[in-house]
Amino acid sequence: MVYRYTGESQSGGKNWEQNRKLNVKNVVMAVFRCCQKGNHLDTSGCFQDTLSKKRQFFAKELLTPMTEIRNEFSWSKSRNEIFQTCPRQYYFNYYGYWGGWEPNAPERTRHIYILKNLKNRFTWAGEKVHDSIKHTLKNLQRGISVLDVDDIVSITLDQMRDDFRSSKEKRYLAHPKTCAFFEHEYEVDLPDAEWKKVADDVQTCLRNFYSSEIYSFLKGLPQQNWLEIEDFSSFNLDGTKIWAVIDCSFRTEDGVTIIDWKTGRSTTTDVSLQLCCYAMYGKEKWGVKPEKIKLVEYNLLSDQKSESTVTEGEIANTRTYIKGSIADIQSLLLDVENNVPKEERFFKKIEDDKIRDRCNFRKICH
Numbered sequence: 209m210v211y212r213y214t215g216e217s218q219s220g221g222k223n224w225e226q227n228r229k230l231n232v233k234n235v236v237m238a239v240f241r242c243c244q245k246g247n248h249l250d251t252s253g254c255f256q257d258t259l260s261k262k263r264q265f266f267a268k269e270l271l272t273p274m275t276e277i278r279n280e281f282s283w284s285k286s287r288n289e290i291f292q293t294c295p296r297q298y299y300f301n302y303y304g305y306w307g308g309w310e311p312n313a314p315e316r317t318r319h320i321y322i323l324k325n326l327k328n329r330f331t332w333a334g335e336k337v338h339d340s341i342k343h344t345l346k347n348l349q350r351g352i353s354v355l356d357v358d359d360i361v362s363i364t365l366d367q368m369r370d371d372f373r374s375s376k377e378k379r380y381l382a383h384p385k386t387c388a389f390f391e392h393e394y395e396v397d398l399p400d401a402e403w404k405k406v407a408d409d410v411q412t413c414l415r416n417f418y419s420s421e422i423y424s425f426l427k428g429l430p431q432q433n434w435l436e437i438e439d440f441s442s443f444n445l446d447g448t449k450i451w452a453v454i455d456c457s458f459r460t461e462d463g464v465t466i467i468d469w470k471t472g473r474s475t476t477t478d479v480s481l482q483l484c485c486y487a488m489y490g491k492e493k494w495g496v497k498p499e500k501i502k503l504v505e506y507n508l509l510s511d512q513k514s515e516s517t518v519t520e521g522e523i524a525n526t527r528t529y530i531k532g533s534i535a536d537i538q539s540l541l542l543d544v545e546n547n548v549p550k551e552e553r554f555f556k557k558i559e560d561d562k563i564r565d566r567c568n569f570r571k572i573c574h
């Protein structure tokens with residue numbers, strides 16, 4: 209039988225065992241407070257109550273069979289990129305870490321899990337900008353007033369300072385869901401000015417966003433026109449779940465607009481695959497023809513945006529590409545239906561110093 213696993217993300221960084229102890233403690237404390245208020249005439253009544261509540265707690269919270277957490281196969285642009293970069297890195301990211309959050313996980317599995325969660329300062333900056341904008345847009349969508357840009361910047365920078373301190377102290381070793389920087393784990397010697405530049409870039413991105421025409425437009429968008437804001441959305445391709453996380457989308461007079469926020473300095477990334485995935489999702493989810501879906505890529509750092517649409521032909525090519533990628537990746541599975549991988553050694557290592565230097569897993573990859 210499979211029992212309930214509450215998971216760290218649902219419990220403020222606490223694991224299953226810590227949660228269980230906390231909940232038992234809460235039940236006992238509730239009864240104790242009840243006694244203090246004089247709700248019971250004698251302690252035996254409280255004791256009975258305690259037992260009854262404990263029994264209910266164990267029956268309801270601990271022994272309720274839940275759906276087993278399964279490592280299901282899905283496809284995403286980033287999954288494909290990791291596989292293309294290095295199959296061994298792919299193995300660590302999608303299989304080697306599995307179960308590393310368990311209190312009794314083997315040491316190497318737990319280590320892989322911690323390394324998987326490392327982020328570098330650039331992805332962290334991007335996440336902070338996305339989180340902040342997502343929060344604002346969700347408020348707009350629900351008709352809740354939005355803070356002043358200075359307050360938003362100040363809150364974001366405070367959060368960044370907290371993240372930085374936490375990672376520098378390596379809290380993530382005991383609490384793997386907290387912020388963990390690649391730069392700290394691998395003791396990259398970075399001058400303070402580099403970190404300051406990252407914070408400055410975040411501030412620039414946010415200020416550009418909150419003074420942009422797009423933001424002014426979104427502020428006036430009727431509530432019924434909003435579609436998705438950073439939802440974990442997916443569509444199905446021949447039985448495989450394909451992820452397409454959309455930063456912002458809304459209905460227009462004759463179709464749908466999807467916006468993708470970019471926060472990096474590079475403008476050379478090929479975004480056609482990503483845009484086609486969005487269009488495929490839009491077609492399946494909202495029934496909108498590809499030519500009616502406008503894709504806007506807005507680089508918040510350079511304050512530049514570009515617009516595009518994709519054609520049915522490009523979507524057909526993308527579909528073929530994704531199917532090929534799925535077949536390549538699944539060729540390293542022992543059991544495709546249950547997403548069981550072959551042994552680690554079958555996932556080839558890439559001997560490239562440039563890739564290795566940036567790889568989260570080099571500590572355990574020998």
Ligand code: SF4
Pocket residue numbers: 294295296297298556557558559560563564567568569570573
């Ligand atoms: S250290 Fe190199 S071979 Fe190992 S996972 Fe990273 S990139 Fe791949």
